[in-house]
Amino acid sequence: xxxxxxxxxxxxxxxxxxxxxxxxxxxxxxxxxxxxxxxxxxxxxxxxxxxxxxxxxxxxxxxxxxxxxxxxxxxxxxxxxxxxxxxxxxxxxxxxxxxxxxxxxxxxxxxxxxxxxxxxxxxxxxxxxxxxxxxxxxxxxxxxxxxxxxxxxxxxxxxxxxxxxxxxxxxxxxxxxxxxxxxxxxxxxxxxxxxxxxxxxxxxxxxxxxxxxxxxxxxxxxxxxxxxxxxxxxxxxxxxxxxxxxxxxxxxxxxxxxxxxxxxxxxxxxxxxxxxxxxxxxxxxxxxxxxxxxxxxxxxxxxxxxxxxxxxxxxxxxxxxxxxxxxxxxxxxxxxxxxxxxxxxxxxxxxxxxxxxxxxxxxxxxxxxxxxxxxxxxxxxxxxxxxxxxxxxxxxxxxxxxxxxxxxxxxxxxxxxxxxxxxxxxxxxxxxxxxxxxxxxxxxxxx
Amino acid sequence: xxxxxxxxxxxxxxxxxxxxxxxxxxxxxxxxxxxxxxxxxxxxxxxxxxxxxxxxxxxxxxxxxxxxxxxxxxxxxxxxxxxxxxxxxxxxxxxxxxxxxxxxxxxxxxxxxxxxxxxxxxxxxxxxxxxxxxxxxxxxxxxxxxxxxxxxxxxxxxxxxxxxxxxxxxxxxxxxxxxxxxxxxxxxxxxxxxxxxxxxxxxxxxxxxxxxxxxxxxxxxxxxxxxxxxxxxxxxxxxxxxxxxxxxxxxxxxxxxxxxxxxxxxxxxxxx
Numbered sequence: 001x002x003x004x005x006x007x008x009x010x011x012x013x014x015x016x017x018x019x020x021x022x023x024x025x026x027x028x029x030x031x032x033x034x035x036x037x038x039x040x041x042x043x044x045x046x047x048x049x050x051x052x053x054x055x056x057x058x059x060x061x062x063x064x065x066x067x068x069x070x071x072x073x074x075x076x077x078x079x080x081x082x083x084x085x086x087x088x089x090x091x092x093x094x095x096x097x098x099x100x101x102x103x104x105x106x107x108x109x110x111x112x113x114x115x116x117x118x119x120x121x122x123x124x125x126x127x128x129x130x131x132x133x134x135x136x137x138x139x140x141x142x143x144x145x146x147x148x149x150x151x152x153x154x155x156x157x158x159x160x161x162x163x164x165x166x167x168x169x170x171x172x173x174x175x176x177x178x179x180x181x182x183x184x185x186x187x188x189x190x191x192x193x194x195x196x197x198x199x200x201x202x203x204x205x206x207x208x209x210x211x212x213x214x215x216x217x218x219x220x221x222x223x224x225x226x227x228x229x230x231x232x233x234x235x236x237x238x239x240x241x242x243x244x245x246x247x248x249x250x251x252x253x254x255x256x257x258x259x260x261x262x263x264x265x266x267x268x269x270x271x272x273x274x275x276x277x278x279x280x281x282x283x284x285x286x287x288x289x290x291x292x293x294x295x296x297x298x299x300x301x302x303x304x305x306x307x308x309x310x311x312x313x314x315x316x317x318x319x320x321x322x323x324x325x326x327x328x329x330x331x332x333x334x335x336x337x338x339x340x341x342x343x344x345x346x347x348x349x350x351x352x353x354x355x356x357x358x359x360x361x362x363x364x365x366x367x368x369x370x371x372x373x374x375x376x377x378x379x380x381x382x383x384x385x386x387x388x389x390x391x392x393x394x395x396x397x398x399x400x401x402x403x404x405x406x407x408x409x410x411x412x413x414x415x416x417x418x419x420x421x422x423x424x425x426x427x428x429x430x431x432x433x434x435x436x437x438x439x440x441x442x443x444x445x446x447x
Numbered sequence: 448x449x450x451x452x453x454x455x456x457x458x459x460x461x462x463x464x465x466x467x468x469x470x471x472x473x474x475x476x477x478x479x480x481x482x483x484x485x486x487x488x489x490x491x492x493x494x495x496x497x498x499x500x501x502x503x504x505x506x507x508x509x510x511x512x513x514x515x516x517x518x519x520x521x522x523x524x525x526x527x528x529x530x531x532x533x534x535x536x537x538x539x540x541x542x543x544x545x546x547x548x549x550x551x552x553x554x555x556x557x558x559x560x561x562x563x564x565x566x567x568x569x570x571x572x573x574x575x576x577x578x579x580x581x582x583x584x585x586x587x588x589x590x591x592x593x594x595x596x597x598x599x600x601x602x603x604x605x606x607x608x609x610x611x612x613x614x615x616x617x618x619x620x621x622x623x624x625x626x627x628x629x630x631x632x633x634x635x636x637x638x639x640x641x642x643x644x645x646x647x648x649x650x651x652x653x654x655x656x657x658x659x660x661x662x663x664x665x666x667x668x669x670x671x672x673x674x675x676x677x678x679x680x681x682x683x684x685x686x687x688x689x690x691x692x693x694x695x696x697x698x699x700x701x702x703x704x705x706x707x708x709x710x711x712x713x714x715x716x717x718x719x
Contacts, residue, residue: 052644054640054643054644058640058643079643079644080643080646080647080648080649081649083643083644083645083646083647083649084646084649084650087644087645088644090637090640090641090644092637095633095634095637095638095641096637096638096641096644096645097638097641098584098587098588098638098641098642098645098647099568099569099572099587099588100567100568100569100587101567101569103655104569104655107655108584108645108647109645109646110655111652111653111654111655112584112645112646112647112648112649112650112652113646113649113650114650114651114652114653115653116653117653117654117655117656120653120655121655124655140491142594142598143491156645160645160646292609294605294609309609310609311605311606311609313602313605313606315602317626317630317633318599318602318603318605318606318607318626318630319606319607319610320626321603321622321625321626321629321630331610331622332610332611335607335610335611335612335613336610336611337611360629360633374610375606375609375610
C-alpha cells in the first residue's frame, strides 16, 4: 500500500507574495499520528492545506516539485476529489460552519459524500459522542463557546471517516477534557491504520505512544528542536504585592438572559493577575465581559475603578483592520490620545519585522500578537484578555507572559479567561475555575 | 413552519406588493409581512435591527422621490435651480409616490427577511429538491452570512470602543463598518474554503432529514395560493384600479375582493 502522503522537493508560493511558504519539502507521511511543530508562520497551516489540495488548487499561487496524497497526484487531484478522503479542521473553527444547528453542521460532510440518511445519523451520533458534545446536538452554533465550537468542528471531521485527517491547532481553545477526548479519538483513528496529522503548539496534549514528530521552519523541514515538544517547566515567580482593589464583583449572576453562573464574588487588585479557567461553555468569556463592563450582570454588583481598560476579544480579527500592524498600534494611540510610541510594544511582541505587513496576511499566531500589541500599547490600568494564547507558539506565550509581568508590575489589574491551564498557573497570582455555574479558587494567593 | 409553505407565502406577498401600485393593497401586504414576522420569528432572533433597517430604507425612498422627481401640481417647496439634482419644485405628489414605493419595498424586504428569521437555514436546505441540493447548501451558507455580519459588527464595535473609538459623526463609523465588512468577506472566503474541504460539490448530496408537512402548513399554502390567484384575477378584471399620484393624487380605489386576498396573507400569523 502506498503511503498516505508523499512529497518530493515540494515548494509553494502564495499568489502576490515574494517568499516561499513551503520549500524543498521531501517526506513521506505514514499511517498513524504525526505531530507537526514549528513557530507561528513556519508553514504548518500551508502544509496541512496541501494535504487536501486547497494548496495549490483553492488558493492559486505557484507549486513546484511533486506530491501524492493517498495515491492521487496533487497536480491533478482537486480539493473536491481529495476531500472525500481527507478531512481537515481549520484553525478558526467559527469560520467553517455552514449550517446553524450542531447536529446538522456535523452532518454536512457526510451529506456531501452522498451517504444514506441512516448512515449519516449513525456517524453524526458517533462523532458527537467521541467529542463529548452529544448534549449540544440541537443547540444553535451561535450560542456555543469557542471551545464548544472547536469540538463541533472536530466532530464534523470525524463524521466523514476520512483516510487522512489534518487538524490545525485543534486544542487551541479546548479545555483539558476536550483535549483528552481529541487525543483518544486520534489514538483510535491511528490504531485503525488512518493517517492523522496534527499541527499543534502544545503537542503533548494530543501526543501518544508511537506518534511521529516533524518540524517546519520558514517552510522547510528541519531537525527537531528541543523546545516546544513538552511543557516548559514553570519558572519560580516571586509573589506580586497587590495594590488597591481595581474591580470587584459581589454576589454576581452572569448569563445571557438565562443565568450561567451565580453567587460570584471576585476581585482584582492593581498589580495582580487573576486567571479564569473552566470547561468549554462554562461562562468564562461571559464573566470576563461582565467584569470588563461590556455586559451587565443579571444580578449583583460590579464596581470598577476609573482608568483605561484594554480588552482582547476571543476572535482578534475584530481588532485588526488597518493596512499595517504599525497603523493598528498607532490607531489605539490616536484614539486614546496616549503619550506612547508603537516601537516598544512591537519590539516586546517581536513584531518589529512585521510592522509594515497587513495584519490579515499574517499567520493566526502572528495576528494574535498583533492584536495584543494593539490593545496593550501604553500602560492600561485594567486588562481583560480572552484566550490570549490562542494559536500562540511557546515563544509567543513567553512574550505574552513577559508583557503581562511588566504591566502588573506597573500596577495593571489583569484578568485572563483561558483554557490554557499551563498559562493560568504560570502567570496567575490567583487561578479560578468556573464549573457548573460556580466559581472556585484553585490556587491560594501567593502573596 | 415548513419552509416550502413559507416560500409560497413569500411569493404571494411579493406578487401582491409588486403587481399593482395601489398603496392600500401594498400597505395591507406590508401589514401581513410584519404580522407574520412578529408572530412566527424563531426564538432568539432579533427583529428590531431588521425592522429599523427596512424603515430607514423606506424613508430614504420617500426622501429620494420627494427630492428628485420634480413632477406634480402641488409644489411643497421650490429649491434654487443651481442645486444639482435637488433644484426645482419638490411636490406633494413626489412624496406620495415615494410613500407608495416605500410601502412596496418594505413589504417585499420584510417578506424576504422572513425566510431567514422564521425558517432555519438547514430547514430551507432540506426543503429543496435533490437536484437543487448544492444550491441549497450554498443558500444556507449565504443565509448564515447575514447574522454573521451582525455579529461581526457588534464584536468590532465593542473591541474598538475598548480601544478608545467613539462615534463622532458619520465618518467615524468607518472604523467599525469597514472591519465588520472585511471580517465578513474574509469569513466568506474561509467558509468557501471549508465547504470545499468538506467535499461540497464533490458528488450527489443526500440529507440527514427531510422537511415535514403539518396541517397548518397546508393551510398557509392554500390561502397564499388563493390570495395570489385572487389578486391577479382582480387585477385582470380591473378591480385593482390603476392608481397614479401624477399629475395630482387621487384617493386610491378599494375593492372588497383584493382586500380579502390581502387579508388572507395574514393567515400564517393567526395559525399556531
